[in-house]
Amino acid sequence: MPIKQKTQEIAKYLLSLFFFLPLLAHSQNQPGIPKPSGPVDLNDTSDLVIYIIIPAIILILFLVFRKRIFKIKEEKQEEREEKGN
Template identity: 50%
Template sequence: MKNQIHRHLKILFAAFTLWLLPALSNAQKQPDIPMPRGPVDLSETSNLIIFIVIPAIIIIVFLIFRNRIKRIREEKKERMNNEKKNKES
């Protein structure tokens, strides 16, 4: 009896999901948003800043902080190793 109820619930859930999925997919469409079809015009200052300058700054900052974090971790490991050696001595 429990097995049949469990099976019916699975079927009901699958049917409900298949029925609801197209509605959810259709709800994601936004018809009023313009869709650019051509390449980005880099002669405009705003496009140049948005697509070139800001990503370059983000990448540079990421690389700087990544190296800094690695250096801090290495220094912390060295300090811990030195403390262990001092305690053993």
Template identity: 45%
Template sequence: MKKIIGLFLVFVSGLIFAQKPSGIPSDTGKVDLSETSDVVLYIVIPAVVVILYFIWKKQKKNGSE
């Protein structure tokens, strides 16, 4: 019985390590808003998406009446 449990644990641990992802970048820290790319990525693009959503919603509301 102990052999079966031991074999099961070895097999399961092998599967767990096989599922570990590799090549994932590590945490880069805080967002540096002094860089233009960070400002565009985290402020400008989300603001444009929100504005376009409200414009689309307004046009959809006016078009259905």
């Protein structure tokens, strides 16, 4: 399959995805369910945990594991270079 044809197929799928995503998002709107429109009250412990603490923990873990992955990749690269010499 030529590259141009693959690119056209990918573009076709992405375009159809862009058309259907708003429909899917709109279908998630439930009538009759209250929707809070005010700011988040961080005085409530559960809101503080959900909106501040858990995302901070996820971000810290992501940064730690990313650093570890880079270190492992560098060690493997150094081992390959040593084997090559």
